[in-house]
Amino acid sequence: MSEELNNIHNLAVFCASSDGNDKNIYDSAYNVGRTMAKYGIRLVYGGSKLGLMGQVAKGIMDHEGKATGVIPDFLKTKEVVHTHLDKLITTNDMHERKMTMNELSDAFLTLPGGFGTFEELFEIVTWAQLGLHRKPIGLLNINGFYDDLINMLQKMCDKGLLKPENLDILLISDNFEDLLEQMRKFEPQPVPKWMNKNQT
Secondary structure, eight states, X not given: OOXXXXXXXXXXXXXXXXXXXXXXXXXXXXXXXXXXXXXXXXXXXXXXXXXXHHHHHHHHHTTTOOEEEEEEGGGOOTTTBOTXXXXXXXXXXXXXXHHHHHHHOSEEEEOSOOHHHHHHHHHHHHHHHTTSOOOOEEEEOGGGTTHHHHHHHHHHHHTTSSOHHHHTTEEEESOHHHHHHHHXXXXXXXXXXXXXXXXX
């Protein structure tokens, strides 16, 4: 991907605050940050120094990139918060945190994680489905971590519970640079007619 072609300046990353036990995933989180620094993309993330979140932040800052942390006040302790970011925003609660990350970001990326990561991913995809934003959303399927989820999403389509065009909102790859290229080329769907207040 050419640096000149990149139109994603601020990327929100959702991922685990735990290290996990898969070295490939752990190392890949660092590489995501390093690659973001390579292309001059600012990291917008949950502000933790722990786990995969901390590795993405370390990867970008080790290579002279920029990182903005967004963390709710109740999580802002010395044991959790990353104190060496170039920008840290404190919010009142989790909802304000997600709204702030959305406002600051041009696109969203999900790495492996637990309940919190899934919640962030599905909320931001739902917002896109409803036309509340028109930004690309990437799922980085490191080491097959999301294979079962991808199969489940396809089953939802097969059972008629999810429209294929809504599944297409979620861009998927096991390679971060490929995913960045997909996000760069992403063309949002038209806002649903029932969501368009000007529709007659």
